Amino acid sequence: DSGVTQTPKHLITATGQRVTLRCSPRSGDLSVYWYQQSLDQGLQFLIQYYNGEERAKGNILERFSAQQFPDLHSELNLSSLELGDSALYFCASSVGTEATNEKLFFGSGTQLSVL
Amino acid sequence: AQKITQTQPGMFVQEKEAVTLDCTYDTSDPSYGLFWYKQPSSGEMIFLIYQGSYDQQNATEGRYSLNFQKARKSANLVISASQLGDSAMYFCAMRVRSYNTDKLIFGTGTRLQVFP
Numbered sequence: 001d002s003g004v005t006q007t008p009k010h011l012i013t014a015t016g017q018r019v020t021l022r023c024s025p026r027s028g029d030l031s032v033y034w035y036q037q038s039l040d041q042g043l044q045f046l047i048q049y050y051n052g053e054e055r056a057k058g059n060i061l062e063r064f065s066a067q068q069f070p071d072l073h074s075e076l077n078l079s080s081l082e083l084g085d086s087a088l089y090f091c092a093s094s095v096g097t098e099a100t101n102e103k104l105f106f107g108s109g110t111q112l113s114v115l
Numbered sequence: 116a117q118k119i120t121q122t123q124p125g126m127f128v129q130e131k132e133a134v135t136l137d138c139t140y141d142t143s144d145p146s147y148g149l150f151w152y153k154q155p156s157s158g159e160m161i162f163l164i165y166q167g168s169y170d171q172q173n174a175t176e177g178r179y180s181l182n183f184q185k186a187r188k189s190a191n192l193v194i195s196a197s198q199l200g201d202s203a204m205y206f207c208a209m210r211v212r213s214y215n216t217d218k219l220i221f222g223t224g225t226r227l228q229v230f231p
Contacts, residue, residue, distance in 0.1 A: 002159070042222075043206065043224075045218040045220065048217055050217075056215065056216040057216075058216075090160060092160075092219075098212070100148035100167060100168070100212065101148050101165055103150060104162075104219055106160035108157075108158060108159045109159065
């Protein structure tokens with residue numbers, strides 16, 4: 001158990017809908033990362049938050065948004081969903097130091113299926 | 116551009132044998148970190164081993180070791196005494212930091228299958 005909690009584990013929805021994925025980082029971790037894993041794109045970095053502030057942005061679509069709350073949990077909002085958004089969405093957390101050896105701890109992911 | 120390349124889509128190994136999973140990377144940063152993660156069929160990403168760019172010795176964690184060849188920009192994962200439970204996807208990753216980014220970038224992965 002990595003200590004990172006993601007809910008829900010599975011989500012099935014229709015095109016055009018909006019969903020929210022939730023992540024609780026490990027206790028003490030200030031950084032939260034969101035990744036998307038799909039068969040054709042592999043593991044893609046979406047966005048990172050550190051202590052409530054957006055710190056880095058990757059290949060995140062404008063239809064997607066995220067935030068990190070004062071209690072450090074994070075939510076990833078996906079709107080106007082398309083079939084191609086079907087993927088496994090991971091949240092990861094880390095302490096948030098500047099060290100290159102700081103590893104990320106991953107949650108078990110949310111499997112999103114858009115029908 | 117910073118990039119991780121894993122050229123082996125799939126590998127087979129017999130139980131109790133050793134196997135090497137290849138990883139090459141590209142970066143112009145002098146300071147970087149290299150990671151290996153395992154993803155079993157259940158889906159979670161499990162950290163295995165880390166190697167820093169300034170580390171003089173190859174990293175080891177139990178049956179996992181990292182064959183780090185800096186001049187060749189390679190960071191191959193060696194699994195000794197393979198077990199059936201080692202069957203999984205394996206991802207090589209690199210820590211990328213700059214003034215506006217902080218992330219792990221991943222290779223495409225290698226699917227390892229261990230057979231009896």
